[in-house]
Amino acid sequence: MQSFDLVVIGAGAAGLFCAGMAGQRGQRVLVIDHAERLAEKIRISGGGRCNFTNRDVGPANFLSENPAFCRSALARYSSQDFIALVQKHGIGFHEKHKGQLFCDDSSEQIIQMLLSECEAGAVQRWQPCTVIDVHAPAEASAAVAGFRLETSRGVVQAKAVVVATGGLSIPKIGASDWGLRLAKRLGHNIIEPRAALVPLTFDAEAWAPFSSLSGLSLPVMVSTGKGKARGRFLEDLLFTHRGLSGPAILQISSFWKDGESLQIDLAPDVDLTAKLLEAKAESRRQLGNELASLFPQRLAQAWTERLGLDGSRTMPECKDRDLQNLASQLQAWQLAPSGSEGWRKAEVMRGGVDTRELNSQDMQSKRVPGLYFIGEVVDVTGWLGGYNFQWAWASAAACARSLGENVSKA
Structure with a gap:
């Protein structure tokens, strides 16, 4: 049985960004995704040029049953922080309308940037690979410290698990309710999902x-x-x-x-x-x-x-x-x-894991220590215009920084 500090489930924007940042902060990280192609939502976004953020981002640009929740993560990882990363990787971009930023060339550049960040953190990636079940510490055997994940490539042990999948929009590219079902099984309330930006x-x-x-x-x-x-x-x-x-x-x-x-x-x-x-x-x-x-x-x-x-x-x-x-x-x-x-044309999902059951500082579950939810699976939905990608980056950063701090203290 292989062991990792962190298993990230979902190789989309939030999952890859979290994995790369956590890996560079000393975590042994595995990313698992069931889809054959990588980060399809990034690839098709913005007409193939990826509207990767907006120059002007604030809590008022987001919808949630708990509106104040997103404030902390957005403040601690801003659009300027992500722009700096894009510039570091030499990706050209331009502003279109109301602060919306797009790649000059292709959304593939953002995907390759995220993969480079993962490589810098020695992140392992299993794809395609299905997570059959996740057993929280209380459910795992006494011999297992932390989480036990049953996957199509075998059993994995992890100190922490990040769920970065669960948005239901555009099912033809691999969207599923797996993250929502896991959250519900582990005792979390789910704000009813519905199609948004549709x-x-x-x-x-x-x-x-x-x-x-x-x-x-x-x-x-x-x-x-x-x-x-x-x-x-x-x-x-x-x-x-x-x-x-x-x-x-x-x-x-x-x-x-x-x-x-x-x-x-x-x-x-x-x-x-x-x-x-x-x-x-x-x-x-x-x-x-x-x-x-x-x-x-x-x-x-x-x-x-x-x-x-x-x-x-x-x-x-x-x-x-x-x-x-x-x-x-x-x-x-x-x-x-x-x-x-409906979901086939919706750009994002509104609703998701109830943020009143998550810590706004690090996205960790208040019900299951060591379990984190980031990105679209969380009940935080941005306006059209790069805001949802910025939530992916900000929520991932909040989670990864916390995990890195935990490693440094250990």
């Missing part, structure tokens, strides 16, 4: 007037929820055959709950009522043409048809109340999604 869908009949707008994109203000649970974003919206997507919808999907409505302003930062009434007084153009100067033409036509307005009427012929209602509909569009595109 396109939203609508009942086919209700969506029929808008299905012809598929492919159309425009900037909007979208919001949902109430009080502290309210989300509000100014981003681009994309119409699809089945519903809505684009950055605005991906962002708001993390806040949206079944049965709630979205409020969408299709003309943010514009007083549309005043603009249409002004046009009535000064313009001889047709209503359809006037709207087409403010919105994409297909959208303008769909809205006049939906409200039963004659787009060929000249502006002076339009009634004030019709223009006011049109403006109100366009700037306070209320619609209730029937669901989402």
